[in-house]
Amino acid sequence: MQLLDGKIVSQAVKDRLKVQTEERLEAGKKVPHLAAVLIGNNGASETYVGSKVRSCAEIGFKSTLIRLEESISEDELLYKLDELNADFDIDGILVQLPLPSHIAEEKVIERILASKDVDGFHPESVGRMVQGLPAYYPATPYGILLLLEHYNIETKGKHAVVIGRSNIVGRPISIMLSKPDYPGNCTVTVCHSQTKNLKELCLQGDIIIAALGRPEFLKADMVKDGAVVVDVGITRVPDASKKSGFSIKGDVDFEGVAPKCSYITPVPGGVGPMTIAALLMNTYKACVAKD
Numbered sequence: 001m002q003l004l005d006g007k008i009v010s011q012a013v014k015d016r017l018k019v020q021t022e023e024r025l026e027a028g029k030k031v032p033h034l035a036a037v038l039i040g041n042n043g044a045s046e047t048y049v050g051s052k053v054r055s056c057a058e059i060g061f062k063s064t065l066i067r068l069e070e071s072i073s074e075d076e077l078l079y080k081l082d083e084l085n086a087d088f089d090i091d092g093i094l095v096q097l098p099l100p101s102h103i104a105e106e107k108v109i110e111r112i113l114a115s116k117d118v119d120g121f122h123p124e125s126v127g128r129m130v131q132g133l134p135a136y137y138p139a140t141p142y143g144i145l146l147l148l149e150h151y152n153i154e155t156k157g158k159h160a161v162v163i164g165r166s167n168i169v170g171r172p173i174s175i176m177l178s179k180p181d182y183p184g185n186c187t188v189t190v191c192h193s194q195t196k197n198l199k200e201l202c203l204q205g206d207i208i209i210a211a212l213g214r215p216e217f218l219k220a221d222m223v224k225d226g227a228v229v230v231d232v233g234i235t236r237v238p239d240a241s242k243k244s245g246f247s248i249k250g251d252v253d254f255e256g257v258a259p260k261c262s263y264i265t266p267v268p269g270g271v272g273p274m275t276i277a278a279l280l281m282n283t284y285k286a287c288v289a290k291d
């Protein structure tokens with residue numbers, strides 16, 4: 001069993017982007033600029049955005065953090081996005097989710113220009129991805145592909161079982177793994193809460209992507225020997241033995257499943273760092289597209 005270490009791969013991606021950004025600077029070209037919009041004071045969102053801003057600084061990207069009150073109206077937020085869309089220097093825009101309940105997520109996603117949609121959620125981005133056209137892939141699935149690629153995981157002809165059908169991970173990764181190039185060319189089965197014979201389907205999986213948000217859902221008896229398991233889940237579970245009062249658990253019962261795997265991601269330290277790496281890759285591409 002070998003770990004698919006997202007920290008190592010993410011750092012490799014950032015190191016490469018740092019060199020490319022320095023080369024752009026020396027050539028007198030603009031450097032990538034990411035604008036992050038944070039609404040309210042959600043602790044997890046603060047952590048995620050803070051990590052993205054630090055990563056930008058580490059590799060020489062410009063970043064702008066826009067903090068808005070949770071009480072901001074939907075129209076005010078949309079107007080702010082219009083301003084960012086009109087700013088030529090800004091290459092990528094991300095609005096940290098979740099949003100306050102009075103703001104429609106789909107309106108916000110659709111308001112960001114597709115050319116600056118580095119989160120890969122805009123309908124145009126998704127449509128281009130489905131058609132196999134150049135597009136900004138959603139960051140978490142894109143990060144998974146970068147992870148598989150770094151470790152030279154064979155995907156051609158493999159049976160990939162995706163557990164979860166969200167628009168953020170499950171659906172896009174199923175499309176990306178079936179595309180006719182590497183890493184792809186998989187036969188893909190998408191499972192969800194209404195799937196019958198889930199255990200039997202998982203046992204067929206050469207590659208399993210667990211992305212349903214249920215701690216330790218995937219057990220050892222659901223995984224065949226030699227499978228590649230990618231755990232997208234990250235949930236805080238109460239744990240009195242920890243100083244923090246909680247443990248971080250993935251969707252995979254790591255202790256039971258890991259011995260059966262050829263490769264497996266840890267939680268934390270697997271897919272999480274790759275999401276940020278993929279976001280930075282998209283931002284770099286958005287910048288280069290202006291050359």
